[in-house]
Amino acid sequence: MLMTSLKREGFPIRHVYQWFLPPFTVQNYYTVFNRAPIGRWMFNSLFIAVSVTALVLIISSLAAFAISRIDFRFRKFVYVFFMAGLMVPGEATIIPLFNLANNLNLVNTYSGLILPSLAGPFAVIILKEFFDGVPNELVESARIDGCGLFRMYWMIFVPLSKPALSTIGIFTFIGSWNNFLWPFLIIMSEAMYTLPVGIPAFNSAYSQDYILPMTVNAVASLPAIIAFLFFQKQIIQGIKLSGIKG
């Protein structure tokens, strides 16, 4: 992919070894950025993924804290109610969800791309389990020192659950970055494209050639690859946790 992206536009390849030989050029990168708002698509993807991740972590951990540590009425019910959501695959409610987004004027907006991704109960359930493991003595002594609920959440539970939070965060981020079906349905204009929707659109416009599409692929993949190299330990650890115990 990288090799191809360095070829001249329209360069014909007759033998396999030619893929790996000069002439090379970086001209394609200029061309790609000039012909498509790929910078904008990248910004969209990044903005959406960052917002989704941050919001999921905040609202899910708050809910998980309440279910784990506050003895309110209906607590069992709320927990089971959220658990039931694990059974609902997003793919099965995509039509009514689109209808809803349409009625709420969320089609082709950032809110429309972000909000539905926040509603998955997976993070709440995982964090609740994690919070249950926080030793009671710690909570008791904090309470004796006059610590309110919100401070307890912020000063004890959030710092203690950093590993769980970062795992969930990374997964939410990758999931959002690569999400295809929902953006594909509700994005109507090129300016709102995310990378997974933008790349195929761009590539089908240049399907006769393979060099520009490969350049787009390279541009789109580099951030993911760099991020992966940075976080590989956590990612692989996270899969082990989520796959076996989740």
Add this chain to the structure above:
Amino acid sequence: MSKQLKKDLSAIPFILPFFIVYVIFVVYPMIQGVWMSLHRWTIVRKVRYIGLDNYRDMLQDPYFWAALRNTTYFVVLSTPTIIIAGLLLALISNQNLRGKTFFRLSFFMPNILSVAVISTIMVFVFRAYSGLISTLLKDIGIQQEIFWLGDPDLAWVVIVVATLWWTVGFNMVLFLAALQDIPAHLYEAASIDGASSRQMFWYITLPLLKPIIWVVTMLQIIASYKVFAQIWLITRGGPGAATRPIIQYIYEVGFRQNDLGYAATMSYALFLILMILTLVQMRVRRWGETEL
């Protein structure tokens, strides 16, 4: 104010944000979908109650059954391939070979790439006349052109290869984790008794991996039933409708033919399948945990 009420009130700010988005974007669409499936429902909202007509139409719709059959065919093709390949890769990368970190990383890497990137690369590898495979075949002297995406069987091969390449690393990591949990003394004892490495695999590794193999298989089946993106991007469901999966048909009925009610009805068929599979998977998982 009673103590209990105070507790109830104090929980509200914590629960409420998630509760609201959950009800709006998960619970409400669930219920709304049932309502829609009982109507002739279009995007411009000319709603007409038609009872169970959509369900009757669905059962008589040959395209629905074809799409369901295609999806099932994909599940049958891809699940064993991906499970076996994942297990093999995990076994190889669990050996103490040089470069095993590189090996693991390179197989896991495609997982984080966008499905759009995976799919375009596959199209350019398999396309006729100028693709990598085509060029390769010409280099070794085979002049015959293979139209990978023009033949249903070959198109499935391309789709399964793409899916394999994209997702196998994930399963590899799961198997690897399980392999590393197998106590080393079992192998030591076996080697003292003179077991060959093949015997060790059949009598120690495989039985101990059985629970995780089941869990991964179920997760894979569920994921494969939801297949859409890579097929859409590689073949558009073609040639004809030979590789069209159920989600693509739902999408086409809903958005191209503007029949949201019928599309919602078919979503419930998919939902039913996925729900049964999820229940089985939860069973399997619980059984796996007691066995471990």
